[in-house]
Amino acid sequence: MNKEDATVLGPYRVLDLTEGGCLLCGKMLGDLGADVIKIERPSGSPSRNIGPFYRDISDPEKSLSWFAYNINKRSITLNIDCIDGREILKMLIRKADFLIESFEPGYLDALGLGYASLSKVNPRIIVTSITPFGQTGPKSKYKASDLVSWASGGALYISGAPDNTPTGMGYQQAELNGAAEASVGTLIAHVNRESIGEGQHVDVSIQESVIWLIWTAAQHWDLSKRIIERTGFALERVSGIKERYIYPCKDGWVSCVTIGGGAGSAFSRRLVEWMDEEGMAPDWLKTLDWVSGYSAQELLKHPELVDRTEESIGKFLLTKTKSELLEQAIKRKLMLAPIWNIKEVYESPQL
Numbered sequence: 001m002n003k004e005d006a007t008v009l010g011p012y013r014v015l016d017l018t019e020g021g022c023l024l025c026g027k028m029l030g031d032l033g034a035d036v037i038k039i040e041r042p043s044g045s046p047s048r049n050i051g052p053f054y055r056d057i058s059d060p061e062k063s064l065s066w067f068a069y070n071i072n073k074r075s076i077t078l079n080i081d082c083i084d085g086r087e088i089l090k091m092l093i094r095k096a097d098f099l100i101e102s103f104e105p106g107y108l109d110a111l112g113l114g115y116a117s118l119s120k121v122n123p124r125i126i127v128t129s130i131t132p133f134g135q136t137g138p139k140s141k142y143k144a145s146d147l148v149s150w151a152s153g154g155a156l157y158i159s160g161a162p163d164n165t166p167t168g169m170g171y172q173q174a175e176l177n178g179a180a181e182a183s184v185g186t187l188i189a190h191v192n193r194e195s196i197g198e199g200q201h202v203d204v205s206i207q208e209s210v211i212w213l214i215w216t217a218a219q220h221w222d223l224s225k226r227i228i229e230r231t232g233f234a235l236e237r238v239s240g241i242k243e244r245y246i247y248p249c250k251d252g253w254v255s256c257v258t259i260g261g262g263a264g265s266a267f268s269r270r271l272v273e274w275m276d277e278e279g280m281a282p283d284w285l286k287t288l289d290w291v292s293g294y295s296a297q298e299l300l301k302h303p304e305l306v307d308r309t310e311e312s313i314g315k316f317l318l319t320k321t322k323s324e325l326l327e328q329a330i331k332r333k334l335m336l337a338p339i340w341n342i343k344e345v346y347e348s349p350q351l
Contacts (some may be wrong), residue, residue: 007033012190015039015092016073017080017101019047021146021175022130023069025100028183030072034098037071039080039089046269086111098186100128105135115201126199128186130178134205144206149174153210158217161232177213178206241299244310246339250321257335258309260294267335268294271313272312274332280316285309 016026017039023311030036038045047069054061079085090113093099099118101108108114116128129135132144133152147168149268150156155174160167182204189200209216217228233246235257245257258268268290288294288309299306318348319326322338329336338344345351 006246009034014093014098014100015089015096017044017099017103019102020050020178021069021172022100022102022179022182023047024176024179025128025186027069027071028159028180029098029100029186029198036073037092038070038075038158040075040077042077042079044077080111080113086113089113090118090121093118093125096122096125098126098128098190100130100186102184104142105131106127119199122199122324124193124197124199124335126186126189126193126202128182128202128204130182130204130206132197132206134208135203146172146174149178149206149210152207153213154217155210155214158228158230160213160230162230166230166232174206174210177211178204181209181212182222199257228271241296241303241306243306244314247314247317249317249325249338250319252322252341253322253327253339254322255337255339256313256317258294259335260290260299261296262291264289265294266336267333269333271334271336275312275316276333278316278319280312280319282312285312340346 009029012034014026014029014034014036016023016036018284019027023038026038039195044060045066048063048066050057050063050065052064053060053062054064054067059064074202078088080089084308109116115125118125118127131140132149133139133142139152144152145155150159150168150173151166153174156166156168156181158166159169182202185202185204189202193199214228220226220228231242233244234242235245243258245255247254247256256271257264259265272281272285276286285308292298294305294309320328322340322344325336326333326338340348
C-alpha cells in the first residue's frame with residue numbers, strides 16, 4: 001500500500017471478523033480509506049443470509065444488508081478453527097493494523113488469537129471487540145438479540161407512547177450503534193498508537209453504546225434519581241416539562257420545536273409571526289412574551305400554557321404540506337423540518 005495515500009486511513013489495513021450489524025464498523029473504517037478485508041468462513045459469512053434480498057430472492061449472493069455493510073471491502077475465506085487457518089491469520093496480522101471482531105468473549109483467546117497473543121506477532125495491532133455486554137462482568141457471556149440490547153441499555157423503556165407498551169426499533173439499531181462506537185474507539189486507539197507505537201485492545205459493549213444514545217435519561221437518574229418515562233411525540237426537558245416536537249401536517253409529519261427563554265425564543269416568535277400573517281394566531285399567542293413568559297420556570301407554574309400553544313401551532317401546521325413548511329422554515333429561520341419517508345428521501349434532489 002502507498003504510505004503517501006491522502007485518505008485518513010489509506011495506508012492502513014483492517015481484518016474484519018465481525019458479523020451482522022457489527023459489520024458497519026469495518027465499513028466506516030473503509031469509508032475513511034482503509035483497506036478492509038472481510039474474513040469469511042469457508043462456507044461463507046452467515047450475514048449473507050440476512051434480508052432483505054434483491055428482488056426478494058433469498059440467496060446469500062443477494063443480501064442487500066450484506067451489500068450495504070461490505071460495499072468497500074475485499075473478501076477472503078479462512079477457517080480459523082483449524083491450525084493452518086490460525087497460522088494464516090497470524091501471517092496476515094503481521095501486515096495488518098487493525099482486527100475487528102464480534103465473537104463471544106474468550107472465543108479468540110481459546111484459539112490463541114486473542115489480543116495478548118496477536119500483540120506478540122504485531123505489537124502495533126489494534127484489536128476491537130464488539131459484544132452485547134463487553135468482555136467482563138456477570139453478563140459478558142450472555143447472547144443478545146437486537147431487542148435484548150435495546151432493552152438492556154434502557155432505550156426500549158422510553159420508546160413509544162406513554163399509554164402503550166415499550167416499543168422496539170424495526171431494525172438492528174443497537175448493533176449498528178455498537179459498531180459506530182467501535183469505529184470511534186478504534187480511531188482513538190489509532191491516534192494513541194501513532195504517539196507511542198503500540199496497539200491495544202478496544203472493548204465495546206453494545207449495551208453501553210445504547211446507554212449513550214439516551215444520555216439525557218441517564219443524566220436525569222444520575223443527578224436527580226428521576227426515571228424518564230415514555231413521552232410519545234413529546235420531548236421531556238431537564239426541568240421535567242414535556243413539549244411536543246412531532247406534529248402531523250397536510251401530507252405527513254414534521255418536527256417543530258417551540259422554545260422560550262433566551263436561547264430559542266426568536267425561532268418561536270418568527271413562527272407565530274407567520275401564523276399571524278395567515279390569520280391563524282390567537283391574540284394571546286401574538287402577545288406572548290417568549291423570553292420570560294415561556295421560560296422553564298414559568299411553564300412549571302403554568303403547564304397548561306404548553307397545551308394551549310401546541311394546540312394552536314398544531315392547527316396551523318395541518319394546513320400546510322411538508323414542502324411548504326420546509327420552504328418557509330428556511331426562509332424564516334424556523335426550528336422545523338419535514339419527516340421524510342424513504343421514497344421522499346430517494347427522490348431528494350440533494351441526495
